[in-house]
Amino acid sequence: MxxxxxxxxxxxxxxxxxxxxxxxxxxxxxxxxxxxxxxxxxxxxxxxxxxxxxxxxxxxxxxxxxxxxxxxxxxxxxxxxxxxxxxxxxxxxxxxxxxxxxxxxxxxxxxxxxxxxxxxxxxxxxxxxxxxxxxxxxxxxxxxxxxxxxxxxxxxxxxxxxxxxxxxxxxxxxxxxxxxxxxxxxxxxxxxxxxxxxxxxxxxxxxxxxxxxxxxxxxxxxxxxxxxxxxxxSSLRHRLRVERMEPEAPGVVSIYLSGRRLRSLESVGGQFFVWRFWTAGTWWHSHPLSLSSVATDTQLRITVRDLGGGSRSISSVPAGTRVWFEGPYGIFTDAGRTAPKLAIVVAGIGITPVRAMLEDSVLKPGEATILLRASTVDDTFLWGEIEELARQKGVAVTMMIGPRARTGPGWMTQADADRGLTLLGVFPDLLASDLYLCGPTSWLNVVEADARAAGISDHQIHAERFDW
CATH class of the missing domain: 1.20.120 (Four Helix Bundle (Hemerythrin (Met), subunit A))
Incomplete structure (x- = not known):
């Protein structure tokens, strides 16, 4: 939006x-x-x-x-x-x-x-x-x-x-x-x-x-x-339907939804909706999914990763499928910031709310730093969009690709752990920053524990866990 x-x-x-x-x-x-x-x-x-x-x-x-x-x-x-x-x-x-x-x-x-x-x-x-x-x-x-x-x-x-x-x-x-x-x-x-x-x-x-x-x-x-x-x-008023599907990576697809007067939903980058797709195989269950880009007046986008039967089924719904929704929900937005700097750590499908939040935020050059984390190259979907937004807004980006370290901080790669990299090394202004975390729960817990050990205050941590 x-x-x-x-x-x-x-x-x-x-x-x-x-x-x-x-x-x-x-x-x-x-x-x-x-x-x-x-x-x-x-x-x-x-x-x-x-x-x-x-x-x-x-x-x-x-x-x-x-x-x-x-x-x-x-x-x-x-x-x-x-x-x-x-x-x-x-x-x-x-x-x-x-x-x-x-x-x-x-x-x-x-x-x-x-x-x-x-x-x-x-x-x-x-x-x-x-x-x-x-x-x-x-x-x-x-x-x-x-x-x-x-x-x-x-x-x-x-x-x-x-x-x-x-x-x-x-x-x-x-x-x-x-x-x-x-x-x-x-x-x-x-x-x-x-x-x-x-x-x-x-x-x-x-x-x-x-x-x-x-x-x-x-x-x-x-x-x-x-x-x-x-x-x-709200669903009847905005008349959402699936417009098209675009693959982003193996097992990852962006779903473009068309509707009317979508700005009146007043959604903010980082929020999520609960979606229900009206097909014979998907009408009976709903899915909490974040927007992966800021809404326009006629279009919304969500990005879905195949994490089971439910997400797999909505990744192949036909164009024209009617979509009902609840929301927007959540406060994983920059409205909750309390510090002059912004630090973002994201992994996996957690990229979706972060990408939308970054697009929706007004930032000064040098105000924000983002760490993108992936286990394999296939997990780097939407990274190109993040890089382009970061270039436009003067945001520093650090990338880590590889399996989680077995020794040292378990949220980073083994190579980074071996060279003694720390969270403060990635974010020198961490203690003067709001830290936004989004990704798999077990991984996110390790990052959050490391941040607390570094001395960041509880109110500066904003975590979005993909759990239920």
């Missing part, structure tokens, strides 16, 4: 707006964390003030009440997870989609353990109350209205949690994992009847019932609005 020079200068001039921008992100992130704790505490307080305190007259009642409170907190965390994954513009712009999803993932296990503990503690409490052991109490508990739906909800949530573990996730394609992850919506919906049917906790017409229904409406309303309604309306 060809944005006006005034806006570009504001986004790209470090040391003025950008520290405030970073502090604002930090404040919003802290506020979201505080809100999470406050809503959990409020859920428990509502339970106590609506009769919960009367249930602490005996050990059995106290244990049962703790079990109920545990379930309420767990449910609150699950609803917060849904909201964080709903791609709400305020959250995405304030802390970034990547950070929101990181918090979403971090809440998964605590929420699951709380809900599982909710069931176990209730078994113990009911057992103490009736004089039965917890195992014998299972039968009567199953007779509670909608209990089977609650057990189904826990089982579905367990599938989602297990499938999200890194070791398990690698065994599946992104498309399979994504479909499994959608079970979290079914899990939450299955739990609603159970929660509302316990009249002594959420009695009809009570403020507590209204409060919880409002939370459910907020979470699912955000999902329906930002994951379904808005993308549907």
């Amino acid at each position: 060809a944005i006006d020079s005034q806006r570009s200068s504001r986004l790209s001039t470090p040391g003025v707006d950008h520290p405030a921008h970073y502090r604002r992100r930090a404040r919003v992130g802290d506020a979201l964390g505080i809100a999470l704790w406050l809503t959990s505490a409020f859920a428990v307080a509502l339970f106590l003030f609506s009769g919960g305190t009367a249930r602490f007259g005996s050990v059995a009642d106290a244990v049962t009440s703790v079990g109920i409170a545990t379930g309420l907190v767990g449910t609150n965390l699950v609803l917060a997870m849904l909201l964080l994954a709903a791609r709400v513009p305020f959250i995405d712009h304030a802390i970034g989609h990547d950070r929101a999803i990181a918090v979403h993932r971090a809440l998964g296990k605590p929420a699951f353990y709380l809900l599982l503990g909710h069931g176990v503690i209730l078994l113990i409490g009911y057992g103490l109350s009736s004089g039965l052991d917890p195992v014998a109490e299972i039968g009567p508990m199953l007779a509670i209205p909608d209990m089977l739906l609650a057990i189904l909800a826990i089982a579905l949530l367990a599938v989602v949690i297990v499938s999200s573990a890194a070791l398990v996730r690698r065994r599946y394609s992104y498309e399979t994992w994504h479909l499994m992850h959608l079970l979290s919506y079914a899990a939450v919906l299955a739990s609603v009847p159970h929660q509302l049917s316990i009249g002594s906790v959420l009695s009809p017409f009570s403020f507590e019932r209204v409060y919880w229904l409002a939370l459910y409406i907020l979470a699912f309303g955000a999902i329906l609005t930002h994951r379904l309604a808005e993308p549907l309306v």
Whole structure:
């Protein structure tokens, strides 16, 4: 997108707006964390003030009440997870989609353990109350209205949690994992009847019932609005279709998409969209892919690498295929800069957002340095475009081609490690720079660790990991 020079200068001039921008992100992130704790505490307080305190007259009642409170907190965390994954513009712009999803993932296990503990503690409490052991109490508990739906909800949530573990996730394609992850919506919906049917906790017409229904409406309303309604309306308005395919390297292809009024999307170089290609073999899965060039009013470009069945299938869709999308998302843009210099380290398909960000940025000669990293010559796709943009903008470019070093810094080639090259050697002004990193997660983690060891501050690091 060809944005006006005034806006570009504001986004790209470090040391003025950008520290405030970073502090604002930090404040919003802290506020979201505080809100999470406050809503959990409020859920428990509502339970106590609506009769919960009367249930602490005996050990059995106290244990049962703790079990109920545990379930309420767990449910609150699950609803917060849904909201964080709903791609709400305020959250995405304030802390970034990547950070929101990181918090979403971090809440998964605590929420699951709380809900599982909710069931176990209730078994113990009911057992103490009736004089039965917890195992014998299972039968009567199953007779509670909608209990089977609650057990189904826990089982579905367990599938989602297990499938999200890194070791398990690698065994599946992104498309399979994504479909499994959608079970979290079914899990939450299955739990609603159970929660509302316990009249002594959420009695009809009570403020507590209204409060919880409002939370459910907020979470699912955000999902329906930002994951379904808005993308549907935007896709119909802009009428994207595949215009043509252009091979960039073995297993790498650029897809040119044509549409109308695309500048009104206000996408910025470095952002990504979630794409859905309407063919018989691809309509059922979506793909988060960054723009690989700045949008014009009638054209977008993405570059896809064959990393599995899903990316392979969209690399051969025919011209004229209708494309639906969500976005733009992400804050891997120069709007987050805080330092006077810019350092960029990129490898593999990570070249796509970096190429678009470089094109969209207004830079002074000598302000930026880019390190391009590839294992083989076949991995140097789009490097020519990066070099041309760098020449136009006065950006220094360093290239590294070869397998990762076995000794020395593992992110560089063995030859570079043997001659004692360091990150500070490539970027002498690293500590006065914003460091943008994009590439495979394992490689990127090594670069980031090296940068931190060199003394760069956390707020100067902007990482885009190709992971899910």
